[in-house]
Amino acid sequence: MITEALMLSAILFVIGTFGVLVRRNAIIMFLCIELQLNAVNLSFVAFSRMFGIEGQIFVFFVMTVAAAEAAVGLAIIISIFRHYETVNVDSFNLLKW
Amino acid sequence: MTFFFYLFAGVAIGGGIGVVMSKNPVASLLFMVTTLAAMAGTFVLLEAHFLAAIQIIVYAGAIMVLFLFVIMLLNLGHDYRKDLKGGAFAVLSFGVIGSIAGLLATRLRTADAMPAEGAIAIDAALAEHGAVGAIAEPLYTTYVVPFEITGILLLVAIVGAVVLAKREV
Numbered sequence: 001m002i003t004e005a006l007m008l009s010a011i012l013f014v015i016g017t018f019g020v021l022v023r024r025n026a027i028i029m030f031l032c033i034e035l036q037l038n039a040v041n042l043s044f045v046a047f048s049r050m051f052g053i054e055g056q057i058f059v060f061f062v063m064t065v066a067a068a069e070a071a072v073g074l075a076i077i078i079s080i081f082r083h084y085e086t087v088n089v090d091s092f093n094l095l096k097w
Numbered sequence: 098m099t100f101f102f103y104l105f106a107g108v109a110i111g112g113g114i115g116v117v118m119s120k121n122p123v124a125s126l127l128f129m130v131t132t133l134a135a136m137a138g139t140f141v142l143l144e145a146h147f148l149a150a151i152q153i154i155v156y157a158g159a160i161m162v163l164f165l166f167v168i169m170l171l172n173l174g175h176d177y178r179k180d181l182k183g184g185a186f187a188v189l190s191f192g193v194i195g196s197i198a199g200l201l202a203t204r205l206r207t208a209d210a211m212p213a214e215g216a217i218a219i220d221a222a223l224a225e226h227g228a229v230g231a232i233a234e235p236l237y238t239t240y241v242v243p244f245e246i247t248g249i250l251l252l253v254a255i256v257g258a259v260v261l262a263k264r265e266v
Contacts, residue, residue: 008106010198019117021190052215068254074167075261
């Protein structure tokens with residue numbers, strides 16, 4: 001069960017990374033980052049079956065940080081949308097050299 | 098037990114692919130909710146009952162609704178322009194990440210021999226304190242300082258989100 005859970009976690013992490021790399025919509029990229037966080041959470045829970053309850057406590061902290069990150073990130077997306085009228089990341093090239 | 102694990106795993110992977118591939122952001126988000134629910138199921142199978150409940154309530158309930166509010170506030174999902182980046186880049190990135198994951202998976206093959214001492218300790222804690230107490234007991238004793246710092250982090254995030262999203266500061 002532990003090995004299968006770690007495999008599932010790896011697969012979901014790959015899907016999330018793929019989404020971050022190929023999508024242009026900033027909100028979808030953000031969702032894919034949440035998917036990556038969740039994949040890591042799953043491997044923490046799986047490892048807690050091997051090494052003790054600490055893994056589950058760490059998942060608790062990861063979820064809190066994810067909530068904070070979602071609030072701030074979505075606020076940034078809203079304020080970017082006000083300036084550019086789009087959430088397509090190819091349009092945000094102000095910092096590009 | 099194993100059947101349910103594979104059922105949840107299949108739903109989670111299908112939902113994940115849906116998140117990446119669907120054109121409409123709202124559909125993408127609903128796929129994400131499906132994935133999160135399926136992962137809560139796997140958490141239950143791994144004896145993390147409290148985390149499964151938190152996953153449903155906080156993640157699928159609160160964070161995803163926040164995303165939905167933003168998508169609807171910005172009125173996205175009406176332009177169906179091509180959102181995926183070009184084919185060669187996609188294949189290359191998928192190949193790179195896939196090979197990393199494959200490497201990880203081959204390493205995991207040997208992980209079966211690892212001792213499952215944690216499982217015994219967790220089952221004992223679950224029997225003694227219950228699903229919430231098993232996490233709460235170490236969280237409020239050994240890890241109480243990180244727990245309090247998390248509270249400060251959430252406060253900072255709330256203030257930051259309000260300042261960023263307000264029209265005129």
